[in-house]
Amino acid sequence: MDYFSWCIIVAGFGMAVGAVGPSLGQGLAVKSALEAVARNPGASGKILTTMMIGLAMVESVAIYVFVVAMIILFANPFTEHVLTLLAK
Amino acid sequence: MNHPFLILEWLAKQLPLGMSPEQLDRYGYFGHVTGVWMVMLLLIGVGLLTRRRLGETPGALQNAAELIVEELERLMDATMGPKGRKYFPLIATLALFILVSNLISLIPGFAPPTANINTNAALALTVFAMTHIIGVREHGLSYLKHFTGPIWWLAPIMLPIELIGHLSRPLSLSLRLFGNMYGHEVVLMIFFALMPMLVPIPMIVLGILVALIQSFVFTLLSMIYIAGALEETH
Numbered sequence: 314m315d316y317f318s319w320c321i322i323v324a325g326f327g328m329a330v331g332a333v334g335p336s337l338g339q340g341l342a343v344k345s346a347l348e349a350v351a352r353n354p355g356a357s358g359k360i361l362t363t364m365m366i367g368l369a370m371v372e373s374v375a376i377y378v379f380v381v382a383m384i385i386l387f388a389n390p391f392t393e394h395v396l397t398l399l400a401k
Numbered sequence: 402m403n404h405p406f407l408i409l410e411w412l413a414k415q416l417p418l419g420m421s422p423e424q425l426d427r428y429g430y431f432g433h434v435t436g437v438w439m440v441m442l443l444l445i446g447v448g449l450l451t452r453r454r455l456g457e458t459p460g461a462l463q464n465a466a467e468l469i470v471e472e473l474e475r476l477m478d479a480t481m482g483p484k485g486r487k488y489f490p491l492i493a494t495l496a497l498f499i500l501v502s503n504l505i506s507l508i509p510g511f512a513p514p515t516a517n518i519n520t521n522a523a524l525a526l527t528v529f530a531m532t533h534i535i536g537v538r539e540h541g542l543s544y545l546k547h548f549t550g551p552i553w554w555l556a557p558i559m560l561p562i563e564l565i566g567h568l569s570r571p572l573s574l575s576l577r578l579f580g581n582m583y584g585h586e587v588v589l590m591i592f593f594a595l596m597p598m599l600v601p602i603p604m605i606v607l608g609i610l611v612a613l614i615q616s617f618v619f620t621l622l623s624m625i626y627i628a629g630a631l632e633e634t635h
Contacts, residue, residue, distance in 0.1 A: 362621075365614060365617065365618065366618060366621055366622070369577065369614065369615070369618040372577070372581075373573055373576065373577040373580075376576060376577055376580030376581060376584070377576060377580070379580050379584055380576055380579070380580050383583070383587075
């Protein structure tokens with residue numbers, strides 16, 4: 314059972330570490346976009362559209378981490394192997 | 402994450418579809434496939450209804466349809482240029498389909514088909530194949546120049562990089578949509594388990610935003626990929 318507690322720990326810790334970078338990046342992107350809109354409110358539509366694409370691109374890194382965490386938790390390919398080893 | 406009650410699952414168990422309940426339990430009932438078919442029927446039905454009521458004085462349906470088509474065309478002209486008009490059906494289908502399948506989870510008893518990796522992989526692979534088909538049709542053999550970079554002696558370095566870049570597109574497209582929609586489902590489930598009243602509502606509002614943005618991003622990225630295949634090498 315030690316294996317499964319490690320799975321949970323790794324999933325949670327990986328999500329925590331993986332969320333740091335994208336959130337910093339998204340914060341920087343929104344900061345620059347807001348500054349640009351404040352300087353030139355006329356271009357706000359174009360800036361916001363580009364920012365949304367950029368944010369989604371940055372966010373996909375966090376999404377990969379989430380997918381990996383979900384695979385570790387719910388669809389772990391080694392679960393059966395470990396269970397057969399445990400049953401021995 | 403399982404929904405407590407899904408209308409399509411209930412229907413699949415009620416109707417004699419050639420599968421016994423044991424088989425349904427064993428193989429699953431393929432909620433994403435039935436969901437996709439339902440969204441398709443919904444879109445086709447609304448489209449046919451709109452076409453039948455087409456007239457000089459637009460009704461409510463025609464007004465809405467014209468608004469959607471005009472906005473999409475404006476966006477396409479801004480991102481793809483005049484050459485992109487040919488591919489309007491593909492892009493508009495993707496946009497409407499993903500938007501409706503994302504938003505269908507707002508109706509109680511429905512799960513979004515896009516919260517399953519298979520649906521998104523199908524959509525992303527369609528876009529992936531279409532970009533290359535369009536590229537080959539537009540440029541012929543010189544489409545290969547897209548992969549070899551600007552200078553000929555850099556080609557051995559550029560080719561693997563470009564190949565990996567192109568192959569990662571369907572992966573990132575499908576995983577982004579899947580992760581967002583599935584993550585939203587998981588968050589909703591956890592909040593619902595913590596407290597079934599009022600607490601999930603802010604998450605649902607956030608989910609509407611996520612659904613809109615993700616369908617927009619998917620459409621825009623497909624447009625950018627197709628525009629990249631259309632443009633001349635430099």
